Amino acid sequence: MAKDTRQRDDTRQTPVTRGDGRDGRDGGDKAARRSGNFLARFFGGLIGTVVVIVVIVAVAAYLVVAKLEKLDPFGSKTTITSTVVLGKLTKIEQVHVATRSYAVDVRITQSVGVIPCFLICNQMELKGSGTDDAIVNLAGLSKKDVTIDQSTDDVTVRMAPPTIGPADLDTAACSITSSHGIVNSTTQAFRNNPNGYKPLYQEAEAQVHSAAVHDQALVAAGEQSTRSMLTQLLGDVGVKKVTVDFT
Numbered sequence: 524m525a526k527d528t529r530q531r532d533d534t535r536q537t538p539v540t541r542g543d544g545r546d547g548r549d550g551g552d553k554a555a556r557r558s559g560n561f562l563a564r565f566f567g568g569l570i571g572t573v574v575v576i577v578v579i580v581a582v583a584a585y586l587v588v589a590k591l592e593k594l595d596p597f598g599s600k601t602t603i604t605s606t607v608v609l610g611k612l613t614k615i616e617q618v619h620v621a622t623r624s625y626a627v628d629v630r631i632t633q634s635v636g637v638i639p640c641f642l643i644c645n646q647m648e649l650k651g652s653g654t655d656d657a658i659v660n661l662a663g664l665s666k667k668d669v670t671i672d673q674s675t676d677d678v679t680v681r682m683a684p685p686t687i688g689p690a691d692l693d694t695a696a697c698s699i700t701s702s703h704g705i706v707n708s709t710t711q712a713f714r715n716n717p718n719g720y721k722p723l724y725q726e727a728e729a730q731v732h733s734a735a736v737h738d739q740a741l742v743a744a745g746e747q748s749t750r751s752m753l754t755q756l757l758g759d760v761g762v763k764k765v766t767v768d769f770t
Contacts, residue, residue: 602673603671603673603676603678603760603761603762604671605666605669605671607760608669608671608678608680608757608760608762609664609665609666609669611756611757611759611760612661612664612680612753612756612757613661613662613663613664614661614662615659615660615661615662615756616660616661616662617658617659617660618658618659618660618661618749618752619656619657619658619688620656620657620658620659620685620744620745620748620749620752621656621657621685621741621744621745621748622654622655622656622657623654623655623735623738623740623741623744624652624653624654625652625653625654625655625730625731625734625735625738626651626652627649627650627651627652627653627692627697627727627730627731628648628649628650629648629649629723629726629727629730630646630647630648630649631646631647631648631722631723631726632645632646632647647699647700647720647723648699648700649697649698649699649720649723649724649726649727650697650698651692651693651694651696651697651698651727652693652696652697652731653690653691653692653693653727653728653731654690654691654693654731655687655688655689655690655691655731655732655734655735655741656687656688656691656735657685657686657687657688657741657742657744657745657748658685658686658687658688658745659682659683659685659686659745659749660683660686661682664680664682668680668681668682669681675763675764676761676762676763676764677762677763677764677765677766678757678762678764678765678766679765679766679767679768680753680765680766680767680768681767681768681770682749682767682768682769682770683769683770684742684745684746684769684770685742685745685746685749687732687735687736687741687742689728689732690728690729690731690732690735691728691731692724692727692728692731694724697727699720699723746767746769749767750765750767753765753767
C-alpha cells in the first residue's frame with residue numbers, strides 16, 4: 524500500500540511555467556508605445572514652434588521690405604519737376620470755378636427833351652435774376668510760379684486770384700412792366716422795336732456784375748474750388764500736397 528501511494532504521488536502533474544516570452548514582449552510593447560508617444564509629442568511641438576517662427580519672420584520681413592521700398596532713394600520713384608507740373612496746369616486756359624445768383628430790380632425812364640413825362644415818355648421796370656462766375660486762367664503760369672519740395676513731394680503754386688466774369692441775365696425768369704405818356708404815337712414805335720428793352724437788359728447785367736464784384740463769398744468759393752482742382756490735377760503725377768498762394 525505504501526508503494527502504491529508513492530507511485531500515485533509520483534504521477535502528480537507538476538505545474539510547468541510557459542517559456543514562450545509573452546510577458547517580456549508585453550513589457551517591450553508598453554515601453555515602445557511610451558517612447559512613440561513621447562517622440563510624437565516632441566516633434567509635434569517642434570513643428571508648431573517652427574511654424575510660428577516662420578510666420579513671425581515672414582511678417583517682419585514684409586514690414587521691413589515695405590518700409591525700405593518707401594524710403595529707398597533708388598526705387599522706381601517718379602521725379603516731380605516744374606515741367607511736369609506746368610504741363611498739367613497750363614492746359615487750363617479758363618475755368619469757371621464758382622457761380623452765384625443775384626436778384627435785380629432795374630427801372631429806366633426815357634423821355635423826350637423837356638416834354639413832361641405824362642405827355643411823352645417810356646417808363647420800364649425789370650425784375651428778375653442773373654448769375655456771375657469766378658474765373659481762373661492757368662495758361663500764363665511759368666516756372667517762377669511753381670515751387671517743388673522733392674523731399675515731401677509738395678508743390679506750391681503762386682497765381683492771381685479768381686476774376687469775375689461777365690454777368691449772365693436769365694431773361695426767361697425776368698418780368699418787365701412799362702408805362703407810357705398820353706401821347707403814345709411816339710412810344711408805340713419804341714414798344715414795337717425788338718431792341719426797345721436792350722438798355723433795360725444792359726442795366727440789369729451791369730447790376731448783377733456789380734453785385735458779384737463786391738461779393739467776397741464768390742471770390743472765396745472760387746479760391747477754394749481752385750485749390751481742390753489743382754490738388755486733383757497734380758495728384759495724378761504724384762504730388763502729395765498742393766498749396767495755392769493767391770497773389
